[in-house]
Amino acid sequence: MDDATSEQSGQEEIDYVELDDIIEKEFGSDKENLIMILQAIQQRYNYLSEGALNYLSEKIGVPISQIYGVATFYATFKLKPRGRNIISICRGTACHVRGGQRVFEKVENDLNISDGETTADNRFTFETVRCIGGCSLGPMAKINDDMYGRLSSDRIEKILDQYE
Amino acid sequence: MKIQSEKDLKYIRQEYAKTLYTPDVTKVNIGMAMCGIANGAQASFQKASEAFSGDNGISINKTGCIGFCEVEPLVEIFENGKPRVVYKYITEDKILDAIxxxxxxxxxxxxxxxxxxxPHSILEDDIDNPLANVPLLKGIPVFENIPFYDRQVKIVTRNCGYIDPxxxxxxxARRGYFAFFHALNDLEPKQIIDIIKMSALRGRGGGGFPAGIKWASCAKHDSDRYVICNADEGNPGAYVDRSIIEGDPHSILEGMLIxxxxxxxxxxxxxxxxxxPLSIKRLITAIKAAEKYGLLGDNIGGSDFSFQIKIxxxxxxxxxxxxxxLMSSLEGKVGRPRAKYVHTVDKGFRDGPSNLNNVETYANVPAILLKGAEWYTSLGTEHSKGTKLFSLVGNVTNSGLVEVPMGISLREIVFDIGEGVPGNKAFKAIQTGGPSGGCIPEKLLDLPVDYQKLTDVGSMMGAGGMVVLDEGVCMVDIARYFIEFSKDxxxxxxxPCREGIKQMLTILTGICEGTGKEGDIELLEELGSMLQKFCLCALGTSVANPVLATIFYFxxxxxxxxREKKCPAGFCKALVNPKTDKPKN
Structure with missing residues (x-):
């Protein structure tokens, strides 16, 4: 893992009781549930810290190399801390042919960050997703848990204003 | 209550048929699949629920995808003895006025x-139409006659938009779980497989393998066998499985049970x-409810058959x-395909015999068992029976979820159901099969929807994404788009896959940016043909299809x-002169 991640995880206090709750109670420390455990940890801590992954490795008896492999294979897992709000712009086919690229570029230019990056004030992390499945409403975006359809570059600007 | 027999099902059916068809109150059903919610259906639901809280004369309900995504949020309102009316664009500010x-x-x-x-489903031909004596409203179109609906046959989506998922x-109440009890009480396993074989049901996930043959291969083993449902609908442009899960999750559970x-x-x-996330939520709710009624768990219906489903x-x-x-991922590992010398029906998940079908395939099963293989095969073409769901999207007037009989022409789907391309633009092509498919040009639009026919023209049936492209879409850019997707x-x-795709993307990006040179097209064809021959998995061998098909037709x-450094569609920025060229999109 890169320096930024190790630094961050060094600073972060990990609540092991809480991790135990996820790993043991929710998922029975079952190796087969690894992907869902990682999702739950990320849901709780916003990203997967090195400390949490090491702890998980010991807890379920899966080598850290394998856990790291899974965490880097699947697109949803993030090894760096993310911003307070997560923008996911859909890059599915229907969104693409309906002008999704313009929405993507608008966000990129306005926030001055590219795909996968977080703004300096930690307000937004910008991500893309390969099809949210709301193709009839394209271009689409998801901000945190909220879905927005029929976007234009003007509309996305107004929507982003609502998130602090 | 644990359901023990068909008699118990009949009792529940009778109880709830009233709320479905002849309620004592005004029923308001708000379409709350993801598309509806993204357009404001949740807010409409809350507004109506608050406005009428404590009012016993009205009931505000949610339902799944009503299908006509273009005019979401959709809301159906009806009372006993009066027509059932579906309202469009019912956002929060209009819901009370609509009621x-x-x-x-x-x-x-x-x-x-x-x-x-x-309002009845295709399975309810045993009861009378509750609207038989209700006069139709004058001047209001009848649902079944609207072009968007009249070509559709709703087998898989029989309950979507009609029930609370x-x-x-x-x-x-709409004869759910009756097929399962029929199978449990009246049929031997082999008879069930024979019916599915005779129905010629083919896997709806893209490959089109006959489901009955797959079931039979898996059933011949003695060790622990697994029944797995593929709901990993990652195909960009397709939301077929999502709509089924969000609208009728029990149809999948029942198909899996059978x-x-x-x-x-x-x-x-x-x-x-x-x-x-909404699909996951609705599946969890459905599984819990089925467990509560004893339809999942141990000794189902008092028999020695036990079955559990995990998400x-x-x-x-x-x-x-x-x-x-998928099976590797299910084991908590990295999801890399392996060579299929040994099939998953012999050795799959946990190295055990595993039967994998997708959502739409399982949702077909209860209907086939109740109505019979003969009925099912009466729909469709020689090699493709039944119906297929498509999410009709892109540059099309009526986008939405459509279930059509196999054999319908692409033209009927685009121009009758979809009512063509909006904004006075010309139709250019239709994309099916996602990153494994191709773009079908106008001249081939009379082609029927059929596994073989679509493959013959360099595309494929795929999981059901059907993206309409108008004249403003650049075909080189579309090929580049899919290859970029596949690279990621x-x-x-x-x-072949890892390096081949990367090289194709470099060439395609060059062409779009104006640095393409003579020989690029031939090199793309050569690379594409290499990928088709040498990739390990089916996704790899089909990954060049979007490029090869667009080169072939365009x-x-x-x-x-x-040669001319021009983008005829006016899409590729580097090739468009803002002063002289007018972009078409």
Missing amino acids: QDYRDGTFNKKWIVGQMRE DSIEEYI AALAIGSSQGFIYVRHEY STGAGAYVCGESTA ESCGQCN RKEYEAHI
Whole structure:
């Protein structure tokens, strides 16, 4: 893992009781549930810290190399801390042919960050997703848990204003 | 209460048929699949629920996808003895007015999609139409006659938009779980498999393998067998499976139960992509309800048949839609496909015999068992029976979820159901099969929807994404788009896929940016043919299809980019002169 991640995880206090709750109670420390455990940890801590992954490795008896492999294979897992709000712009086919690229570029230019990056004030992390499945409403975006359809570059600007 | 027999089902059916068809109150059904919610259906639901809280004369309900996504949020309102009317664009600010409109009997045409003539599903031919004696409203279109609906045959989507997806009772009221009890009590496993074989049901996930043959291969083993549902709909442009899950999750559980009975399995898994949080939620609710009624768990219906279903979520990897990758992911590992010298029906999940079908395939099963293989095969073409769901999207007037009989022409789907391309633009092509498919040009639009016919023209049936492209879409850019997608999603373990895609993307990007040169097209063809021959998995061998198909049908467009440094569609920025060229999109 890169320096930024190790630094961050060094600073972060990990609540092991809480991790135990996820790993043991929710998922029975079952190796087969690894992907869902990682999702739950990320849901709780916003990203997967090195400390949490090491702890998980010991807890379920899966080598850290394998856990790291899974965490880097699947697109949803993030090894760096993310911003307070997560923008996911859909890059599915229907969104693409309906002008999704313009929405993507608008966000990129306005926030001055590219795909996968977080703004300096930690307000937004910008991500893309390969099809949210709301193709009839394209271009689409998801901000945190909220879905927005029929976007234009003007509309996305107004929507982003609502998130602090 | 544990359901022990068909008699118990009949009792529930009778109880809930009243709330479905002849309620004592005004029923308001708000379409609350993801598309509806993204357009404001949740807010409409809350507004109506608050406005009428404590009012016993009205009931505000949610339902799944009503289908006509273009005019969401959709709301159906009805009372016993009066027509059932579906309103369009019912956002929070209009919901109370729409209810008022119905109750007053004003029926403002501007707000209404249509009225329904027969609310029953295809499985309910044993009871009379509750609207038989209700006169139709004058001047309001009848649902069944609207072009968007009249070509459709709703087998898989029989309940979508008609029931509350979180209500197992309403599913039962529309003859849900009757097929399962018929299979449990009246049929031997082999008979079930024979019916599915005779129905010629083919896997709806893209490959089109005959489901009955797959079931039979899995059933011949003695060790623990697994019944797995692929709900990892990663195909960009397709939301077919999401709509089924969000609208009628029990139809999938029932299909899996029947498969488990036929195959002799006691453990089922649904692998659903995490990008579909609402689907996950509705599946969890459905499984809990089925467990409560004893339809999942031990000794189902008092028999010695036990079956459990567990949900497992994906984590954003398109390749996990491939069967061996999916099973590896289900084991908590990296999802990389393996060579299929040994089939998953022999050795799959946990190295055990595993039957994998997708959502739409399982949802077909209860209908086939209740109505028979003969009925099912009466729909469709020689090699493709039944119906297929498509999400009709892109540059099309009526986008939405459509279920059409196999054999219907692409032209009928685009121009009759979809009502063509909006904004006075010309139709250019239709894209099916996602990153494994191709673009079909105008001249081939009379082609029927059929597994073989679509493959013959360089595309494929795919999972059901059907993206309409108008003249403003650049075909080189579309090829580049899919290859970029595949570059991100390639699992990277085999050379042809990992390196080949990267080279194709470099060439395609060059052509789009004006640096394409003579020989590029031929090099793309050569690379494409290499990928088709040497990739490890089916996703890899089909990954070049979007490029090869666009070169085949739209070669002139590639040549214009390379030789004249022009993008005929006016899409590629580097090739458009803002002063002289007017972009078409």
